[in-house]
Amino acid sequence: MVRAAVEASPELPALVADAAALPVTDACCDLVIAYMSLQDVDDMPSAVREVGRALEPGGHLCMAIVHPLNSAGRFASLDPDAPFVIQGSYLDSHAFVDTVARSGLEMTFSSVHRPLEAYFRAFEDAGLIVEALREVPVGKPSSDDPRHQRWRRLPLFLFVRAAKGSTTLTEAWSLSRNSRRLELPIHGRECGTRLDSRIDGMSILRWRS
Ligand SMILES: C[S@@+](CC[C@H](N)C(=O)[O-])C[C@H]1O[C@@H](n2cnc3c(N)ncnc32)[C@H](O)[C@@H]1O
Numbered sequence: 214m215v216r217a218a219v220e221a222s223p224e225l226p227a228l229v230a231d232a233a234a235l236p237v238t239d240a241c242c243d244l245v246i247a248y249m250s251l252q253d254v255d256d257m258p259s260a261v262r263e264v265g266r267a268l269e270p271g272g273h274l275c276m277a278i279v280h281p282l283n284s285a286g287r288f289a290s291l292d293p294d295a296p297f298v299i300q301g302s303y304l305d306s307h308a309f310v311d312t313v314a315r316s317g318l319e320m321t322f323s324s325v326h327r328p329l330e331a332y333f334r335a336f337e338d339a340g341l342i343v344e345a346l347r348e349v350p351v352g353k354p355s356s357d358d359p360r361h362q363r364w365r366r367l368p369l370f371l372f373v374r375a376a377k378g379s380t381t382l383t384e385a386w387s388l389s390r391n392s393r394r395l396e397l398p399i400h401g402r403e404c405g406t407r408l409d410s411r412i413d414g415m416s417i418l419r420w421r422s
Contacts, residue, residue: 233259235267243272251332252278253324258335265339268377274341276375280348280368284309284326293362304328332373341375 219227230236232247233256245264254260264274286299301307306327313320336343348368351361 233263235263237267239266240269240272242267243269245272245274247274247276247278249277249279251276252281252284252327253322255325257325257327257331258338261332261335261339261341265341265377268341270377272377273344274336274373274375274377276373278332278371279324280371281327281329281332282367283369284324285328288363291359291363293359293365295363297363297367304330306331329371336373336375340378342378343373343375345372345374347372 215227215229218225228236232250232254245268247260247264251257251260261274268274281303282297285301285303286297288295289298306325308323308325311322311324313322333343349370349372350367351364351369
């Protein structure tokens with residue numbers, strides 16, 4: 214794939230590297246795109262940490278993954294109305310292998326099921342603030358294939374856009390401990406008012422518009 218990219222745009226530099234150890238300097242880029250890859254990366258938290266390190270403050274990560282619902286369970290049948298069944302635990306991560314054949318070509322994907330929280334905790338730890346999230350079903354089916362019809366009812370993909378803050382929200386929170394104001398870590402803008410309530414250890418903030 215990288216060879217094809219280099220052939221298509223020889224003027225652009227390309228590197229092959231482990232996403233969990235990017236050979237780039239800190240804050241060297243304003244955009245990282247991780248397209249359908251983070252669900253296949255063994256050490257996803259380190260890869261996301263590397264994204265946070267490589268992005269300049271205000272830079273963005275655009276990510277698309279197979280929605281974790283997909284790897285948590287399966288449809289009971291090919292029927293378009295088939296129930297979706299989760300037999301094990303949605304919350305526990307586990308590795309799995311999927312083999313797909315298309316047009317006579319067989320591909321094997323080694324992936325990890327992780328709950329949504331695993332990705333969002335990784336963003337939190339990397340100082341990445343989610344700005345937009347989309348749960349995406351398959352597009353209008355080009356055929357009557359019932360496998361496609363079923364994925365019109367549930368999200369097959371997850372798209373996220375996140376911004377790199379100048380400090381993590383946790384750092385900003387501790388910095389503002391003696392104040393009732395909180396600076397949002399993007400661009401150091403003050404835009405939150407502390408409410409002294411917590412749910413499951415999470416501070417509740419009321420944002421000033
Ligand atoms: C499902 S493929 C998607 C490839 C491509 N983005 C696309 O949409 O066709 C997942 C990709 O993640 C890559 N990958 C898995 N673990 C990786 C890691 N630790 N570092 C870098 N790439 C990794 C695999 O080599 C594979 O190319």
